Amino acid sequence: MTTATEPRTFDSLDPATGAVVGTHVIADAAAVAAAVAAGGEAARWWAELGFAERRRRLLDYKAVLTRNLRQVADTIHQETGKPVGDALLETVLAITHLDWAARNARSVLGPRRVFPGLIGLNMAATLEYLPLGVIGVIGPWNYPVFTPMGSIAYALAAGNAVVFKPSELTPGVGVLLAELFAESVPERPVFQVVTGLGETGAALAAHPGVGKIAFTGSTATAKRVMAACAQNLTPIVAECGGKDALIVDRDADLPAAADAALWGACSNAGQTCVGVERVYVVDEVYDAFLRELTTRAADIRAGKDYGPITMPAQLDVIRRHVDDAVARGRAVVGGVESVRPPYVDPVIVTDVPEDSPAVQEETFGPTITVDRVADVGEALRRANATAYGLGATVFSGNRRRAMDLARRLRSGMTAINSVISFAAIASLPFGGVGGSGFGRIHGADGLREFARPKAIARQRFAMPGMRITSFRRTPAELERLIRLVTFLHGRRKK
Incomplete structure (x- = not known):
């Protein structure tokens, strides 16, 4: 019998078999507070190390992750059910992002001179980006290494400490990431993990000692996390x-x-936030494309080419979307029988109305709707007619038209003649608009996301006859200012 002094625990399960693969502590509010407090001390030490020393240690962490690549991938496989090959690919991409963040933090965030303008020629202007302190990362289960590492690596490179709350479906992955980090940075708890359920994440988001929250998950959960952050004006x-x-x-x-x-x-x-869920095909190639797609899909099967649905509750969403789409459209691959828990075989449905849940709501399963459009203009309008705006894809043989479509798509990222390729390019920012969220991870924007800009203006010499910010200012000095501004900015451009 569990006593009041013993911590509560929960099990991590293999979604394919239901077998227990690990048991973890449910960190309560006190445990989260202790982690944030320890992180605050560690953050000050980590920030004082400077860019060069942090880079050295993060690159060492990268090497440790690489040497333990198979162990990390196996843990991902056990907790998500995805094939080991996909888990390996995910971890490799996370390693490349860690490498980029470590190598580029100084050039992006370090002090640099900026031009003060002609009116401020007597000033020296400097801009730099300082750490926020403790970053709380609330991670997802679908890519339990790649996605949170997009925040963890960049936050660490920017000089912050991290308290990571992994998904309750993949806690073992989070624990392993922190254990491997401690091999490279054993002195202080710069990167900690708190395992638990929703209450643990809520305690992290609401803690006043957290400088920023990096959240990945559903739009509905994001709103609850934002409400918790609002108590302390914690940015997210x-x-x-x-x-x-x-x-x-x-x-x-x-x-x-x-x-x-x-x-x-x-x-x-299909459990990919930037996965393809809708396809719009120009009329003259629609039939040929559909033949190509259905022929390829006929050889794909769940349990062989990809794993199970990791979160059991998602099966109900997938089933509802498929049922409605098949009833109102035409299934060309699979159908309602494709949902066979814990697996879902590929489902391709055509002629699905635009108001269908399969078109408007995130399915998060191996399903796809394919619709015929008159031209790319119609495709663009229908692609943008959703509350979401994360990623998108364009396939075209015309470079100029493809670039124009990519720019006009209401999304944070667009791939041309490839799919999800933007996620693998560490120098590109990753994030969405609308219901897909805000802020960016990855790239220079991802580094700046976990830092605060610090502006410094230093007067090098007094400007003769221009005491503008003084009660001793004379009318003549103000007149000189007016003449200077008129000369610089008063001419209309033709």
Whole structure:
């Protein structure tokens, strides 16, 4: 019998079999507070190390992760059910982001001179980015290494300490990441993990000692996290769901487009925030594309090419979307029988009305709707007609038209003639608009997300006859200012 002094625990399960793969402590509010307090002390030490020493230690952490790549991938496989190969790919991408963040933090965040303008020629202006302190990271289960590392690596490189609350479905992955980090930074608890359920994440978000929250999850949960953060005006970067569209132009490489659509929709069992859920195909190539897509999909099967649905409750969402789409459209691959818990085989449905949940709501399963459009203009309008705005894809043989479509798509990121490729490029920012969240991880913007800009203006010499910010200012000095501003800015451009 559990006594009042013993911590509560929960089990991590293999979603394919239901077997227990680990047991973890549910960190309560006191445990979270202790971690944040320890992180605050560690953050001051970590920040004082400077860019060069942090870079050295983070690159060492990268090497430790790489040497333990198979162990990390196996842990991901056990807790998510995804194939080991996909888990390896996820970890490799996380390693490349860690490397980029460590190597580029100084150039992005370090002190630099900025031009003060002609009126401020007597000033020296400096801009730098300082750490926020303790960053609380609340991670997802679908990519339990790659996604949170997009916040963890960049926050650490910016000079912060991190308290990471992994998903309750993948706690072992989070624990392992922190244990491996301690091999490179054993002196202080710069990177800690608190395992638990929703209450643990809520305690982290509401703690006044947290400088910023980096959250990944559903839009609905993001709103609750934001409400908790609002108690202390804690800023938040939120990476939420998506309903990403893929546009197929009339001169697209159809085999490549079909291959990308299938991978984008079905890899990781469709449990990808930037996965492909909708396809809009220009009329003149629609039939050929659909043949290509259905032929390829016929060889794909859950349990062989991808794993189970990790979160059991998502099966109900997938089933509801598929049932409605099949009833109102036409299933060309799979159907209602494709949902066979814990697996879902590929489902491709055409002629689905735009108000269908399968078109408007995030399905998060290996399903895809394919619709015929008159031209790319119609495809663009329909692709943008959703509350979400995370990623998108364009396949076209016309570079100029593809770039124009990519810019006009209401999304934070767009891939052209590839799928989800932007996530693998460490120098590109990652994030969405609208219901998909705000803020950015990855790239220079991701580093700045976990720092605060510090502006410093130093007067090098007094400007003769220009005592503008003084009660001893004379009318003549004010007149000189007016003449100078008029000379610099008063001429109309033709």
